[in-house]
Amino acid sequence: MTEQKEIKILLVDDDPVFRRAIGKYLSKYPAFEVFEAPDGEEGFRAAKEIQPDLIISDYYMPKIDGIEFCRKVKGDPALSSAIFILLTVEKEVSHKIKGLEQGADDYIEKSTSATVLMSKVKAFLRIKHLQNELQEEKEKLADANALLEKNFKELTSILLKIIDFRVPGAADRAWEAKEATEYICARLGIRNSEKKKIIFAALLHEIGKVGLPDHLVNKNKNVITMEEQVAFNQYPVIGSMITSTISGFKDAANAVYYQYENYDGSGQPESLLGEEIPVGARILRVIVLYEELIKEGKSAEDIILELKLAVNKALDPEMASHFIDFLIEKDASQSANKQRIKLDELQPGMVIAEDIYSSSGLKLLPKGVTLQERILQVITERNRRDPIIGAIYILKIE
Helix, strand or coil: CCCCCCEEEEEECCCHHHHHHHHHHHHCCCCEEEEEECCHHHHHHHHHHHCCCEEEEECCCCCCCHHHHHHHHHCCCCCCCCEEEEEECCCCHHHHHHHHHCCCCEEEECCCCHHHHHHHHHHHHHHHHHHHHHHHHHHHHHHHHHHHHHHHHHHHHHHHHHHHHHCCCHHHHHHHHHHHHHHHHHHHCCCHHHHHHHHHHHHCCCHHHHHCCHHHCCCCHHHCCHHHHHHHCHHHHHHHHHHHCCCCCHHHHHHHHCCCCCCCCCCCCCCCCHHHCCHHHHHHHHHHHHHHHHHCCCCHHHHHHHHHHCECCCECHHHHHHHHHHHHHHHHHHHCCEEEECHHHCCCCCEECCCEEECCCCEEECCCCECCHHHHHHHHHHHHHCCEECCEEEECCC
16 A cells, blocks of 8 residues: 555454454554454444544444444444445345445455455555545535635625615615525526526626716616616616626626516517526516616505516516515515604604605615614605605514
8 A cells, every 4th residue: 555644444343363363464554553343332432433444344243233333334424434344254145235235335255365355455445545535625626616605705795885886775776686586596496506697697787887877877767868768778788798707607797788678579678579588687677677666666566566567568477476476475574563654753763664765766765774863854854855755664663
């Protein structure tokens, strides 16, 4: 053997003469460190302590026999990679099959010569060495992937902060879009690799708005002039250009680019029809329409109605159905904790349960904000010149 580090071999047999003889023979090899145990019970205890590379065990032993000992070793995550060789005087195939079914790597008859036994041991230790190398490479790859995933999440977080600075409220919408996209992807049974790209597109679907003029960043596509639409229509293009620079995320870029394509072929930029539109873009189309309806101050009931009316027109019916289910389930989990209230009923200490928007599309207050006297004065004054749209919801006071 050319192993640089010691190889631990555990020899388990209730015959002390046989055990010593085999142990002495194995110990002649400098790389081997041999341990002994008289039965399966002691053997398992020793294995837990020394973590052997290879175990040679008798078939018949008191307390715990070789079959049960093997089952316990292979069932223990810390020991399962150890090579397990059973020694037996049995020639019955059924006995050998039983041992192999419990995880034994090989059978050797006790009458086999020490030279043959050593050849088997060396062969299996070469396999064990390869297994260890593969495991080390696997762990290194897992560490590298974990680092890449961490860096990717940090990059996404940075991009969202940049978007939110330029487009107030975009980060909150991004996280809600992510939640909805995860729900829809699960319903559709989309595999993880594809789902990751669609979720990335959902998080960054507004990133192209960083290139819009200030007066357009929070406006809805359907309430701007024809002249403004020329500039507005560029944001999905810009967004796709930004996301496409990330290697392996072409599908995410396509979803961002085609987010205004309509299911009936009336959308932009290429008037794609039905399933010609990438699945990620069909999901985003529902989310974008929902965001527009929120900005218009529509109630939850009206939003669901509008989404249903848009089926087979702007929206893919399957995507719309799953998104509506998402809204209903989310509202059911939240409605018990919030109540509707009028502007003049707001008081300091109340916690806003839903984002509050003005008629111009500006988010006045995000959900989760605890009201203070100064905030109340600001939104009351703002309401006189830019009225709040939609209902105001606060968290119920226990």
